[in-house]
Amino acid sequence: MTTEKRVALVTGGVQGLGAAAARALAEGGASVAATHLGAGERADAFAKETGMPVFEWDVADYDACAEGIAEVEEALGPIDILVNNAGVNRDMMFHKMDREDWDAVMRVDLGSMFNVTRQVIDGMRERGFGRIINISSVNAARGQAGQTNYCAAKAGVEGFTRALARETAGKGITVNAIAPGYADTPMVGAMPDEILDGIVDMIPLSRLAEPPEIGRCVRFLASDDAGFITGTTLAVNGGLRMG
Template sequence: MSRSVLVTGGNRGIGLAIARAFADAGDKVAYTYRSGEPPQALAELGCLAVKCDITDSEQVEQAYKEIEEKHGPVEVLVANAGITRDQLLMRMSEEDFSAVLDTNLTGTFRVVKRANRGMLRARRGRVVLISSVIGLLGQAGQANYAASKAGLVGFARSLARELGSRNITFNVVAPGFVDTDMTRELSEEQRKGIVEQVPLKRYAQPEEVASAVRFLASDDAAYITGAVIPVDGGLGMGH
């Protein structure tokens, strides 16, 4: 059965691959983007592009109203939108720290809380939060990003306990280094150094992350909640 799916930050990288995976499976997919133009690849699949800055509660509310009008209440939410502002602690401004937390963690709170309204009425729902191996391992120069991504784990597990009786599951996918536009900007030396740390000796493809997300949103994962699924080539094992 075709479900109403929302992917935040679905216009590029991992989010785009996730949106495409759900659309290919026949779901009604909406995705948010903050800037730029919606990708033609998703338009051709019939996905609904909704401009929304998840740091603005009013924009989140308007986005949900548009999606509900066109696709019905959101049944599957994938909270993927996020930013980085990397800097060593001594040079990191309070604004750099707050901006990352407000987007990655508080922004996720906003979109999850709004989706929950319809899920509670329906007494079912699937929520998948996109964290990062950095939230488990930590990384020098990324204290703000790591804190925001680690926070998603506690957030998801608290809600898994709070709303499990309503047949709403909350799970986390923690990707490692993924071959996207962002990582392609690294130098060849930096990319080589990263791969050397990964037991599988390669970057993940965005589609590999999307497959894990789709599984957690499927009937096959109906008894999985509060889980953290690493898609990191073994980089974060033991954390």
């Protein structure tokens, strides 16, 4: 299940699940680049530790994506594997949410699907190969109070995945999504203990996911072994939502 000799780009790839995906792809033999926005010292530390090139731009900005991906391809070559992982959350109950809270999540979590993928899709079609892996969430299908913006965006990610998979299947490109459950990341760890304990109590496997478990799923979908899988959402949630 290697990704040897492929060039991969992971957005939001210097921390959390994105970093786990970048590491897993590199372990499979891919040349990997990661993006961030404002990660500063954390991004520098990741680049130093892994040896991966790190690029900074806003995935919510179409022109910045075009310029940034041109830089990545100049440094590493044409992108074969794209992991659309970058995301934000502005969690609050809907009756307290303002337009900026809604728009911020839509621009990054959903808008980036177009902004980033549009830059690589023509090259993938011309070369007759591509792996696009979009990071969704268990809450896209499950729903979660306080996350109407996030759940709507992630549900859109899954619809985008299925439609693009149909368009590109004849060109040797697979497009899939991964819907992780709650993972042991700094964002989840920042939750109050009582809320986090309640979440773990709902998970049949009685624990959070380890980020490398999600990373290995990304690597599998990017590999030749997954060449007959497209248009699907892989649920990796410990049984929190089954079906």
